[in-house]
Amino acid sequence: MNRRSYIKGILALGTLSITSFSIFKWFDLSKSVSPEILLKKQRVIAEIAEMIIPVTDTPGAKAAGVDHYVIKIVTNCMSTIQQNKFISGLNDLEQYAIDHFDKEFIQCSNADKTAVIQYFESHSGFSNRIINKINNKLFGAPFYNKMKSLTVEGYCQSQLGATQGLAYDYIPGKFEACIPIQKNQKSWATK
């Protein structure tokens, strides 16, 4: 890292700590997350995933078992800080539902759930790209963004998602370099 980008980094960090993280929250983030907490959240995780990728003419996230995938990833592939950030973001989302609709998220009507998700869809992340990058690097992506990308990953790599939501070609045999696209062409599930 050269001196200039180092200074830029420090400045961005300074802004970040004022806008998004109090010192108390930092302490909160360094305690480890117990697996039971996540399992208690499984239903709401499944519900959020289904809002992101709902059942249509093809299966949705719930049927594809995305909630199981998300919990496994949070447990095994996230640092303590990232896990805490995920849980605390999830709590924020649930709290938002209670504050605005007087109900647990999973009990909300579809319209209310949509409003909750819409709020987090438009309020996750800083407007500044560099601060976003640094924030993501230090603390992991904001909860909603992480949840959305894990939902996509879990769905598109699940058996139902890959074979019905997308087009899965297990053993292609031949490579056809240029072919006309079909009506209602689905993406290939794998590269």
Next chain:
Amino acid sequence: MNSNDKAKLQNTYDAIVIGSGISGGWAAMELCKKGLKTLLLERGRDVKHIEDYPTANLNPWDFDLGFNNTTKDIAADPIQSSAYSPADKHFYVSDAEHPYIQEKPFNWYRGYQVGGRSLTWGRQCYRLSDLDFEANAKDGVGVDWPIRYKDIAPWYSYAESHIGVSGQKENLHQLPDGEFLTPMELNCIEKHLGDSIKKDDSKRLVTIARVANLTRGWDNRGPCQNRNLCTRGCPFGGYFSSNSSTIPAAMATGNLTLRPFSIVTEILYDDQKQKAKGVRVIDTLSNEVYEFSSKIIFINASTIATTGILLNSVSSRFPNGFGNSSNQIGHNLMDHHSSAGAFGIHEDFTDQYYKGRRPSGFLIPRFRNLQDNENLGFKRGYNIQGHGERQEWMDKSGSITGFGADFKKQLTTPGPWTIWMAGWGECLPYYKNQVTLDASRKDKWGQPLLKLDFSFEDNEHKMMDDIRAVSGEMLEKAGFKNIDTFNYSRPGGSTVHEMGTARMGNDPKTSVLNKFNQMHDVKNVFITDGSSMTSSASQNPSLTYMALTARACAYAAEELKKGNL
């Protein structure tokens, strides 16, 4: 020598080959075919073709955590985990178990198993040309190659004919054609880029990658099924590896003894005969120490590990390392850079798609400094490698806004065409870029750790700037939008083309090996892995190692017959 190690002379062979990766497999096959009883030593476990590819037939959903590495894996293997995923982790070492010292950041990717990194290699096969073999002499950089293209050309043909290389003849001086199987095909966007580039500059062209993936059945293997899961090992034998090809061929002669779990710690020198007499080995299962003797030794442990063995083999004759009277062993470490390039999106051809997962991309052969004095501010050149495709869910998930049915529809339908491409650039041999041993730190077998001190210099950085600018221009002229030119600035080792630490040359005072990869100092020892490279050129080097190995084996067998070794 340690008097406690109870080393005993267990076995005698005609030849010993150290390392079973891409060049070691070739050495074993060639020596066995010439009737030599050959011992092939491999420090890692055995990996049998097909039966030891546990993930080869798995679907994405068969992986519990998708293709994410666990935090535990990342902590234990900070370097290797940047290359592996749960799909091929078993073909990489653990950094925790196999530490090395980074004087400066250096990604040393390793696969300690029978077949080595031939299981996970990129399969690109390009010949060097006289532009490369003459470069050092012309520029006054390093030392002159002791061979020219005509010396190695028939051996390139020999190697290609054995492994099977698909590719397109282009009749270029800087990138000679080879013995090719039917080429794979460029897709729409790649053809479009090729047309645009050729129209703009007749010196440049886009050709399909030349790869060791079989477009038809070959040597009882393949053809490639276009699954693009090569690094898991191929149950169809669709690409070349030691495991699928050279080791079974060596085994079939009845002359091969394969000994996995065998770390070679030293080459043993016979003062009276002034030859190598054999090797010392630690059996990693029993921790016992063995000695094996042979008439000739081929060292193919991979550049950095080969260097370690040589530096660790000290004697009164060679106090600075085996065959090191030139004091060049460990120096001149090179790796291609492949960090700079460009990415762009194209809005046309939305009615076109493809079927199958071609396990290769395209190549723009070198077009810089083909004549002397192009005054670009840097010496030598680069080739550009890349691929075109339509954006799929993994590329789009971060950029599609919204959620619900519309989001799902966008996510699951093909996005716009894109091209990603980067320059694979030549790295000059710098004496200061080196591998040394640190005797103060030992691994779990009591062997000194290897210390890597490497950085790219001005010539490489200037070349990266050129690659970045030129790649962006080529995409722009071809009508791409949202062009992002980049330099990932990845450290040395990231291209996994380590080379140069026991270089070939004419003069024993400034080089380690002669024109037949034979040690100047010790005539019955040959080194034919990447460490023998006098310059790096810009081509992916494995094919050259294979050709040099076959050539050296023919020479060694002949010399042995004549009683010269």
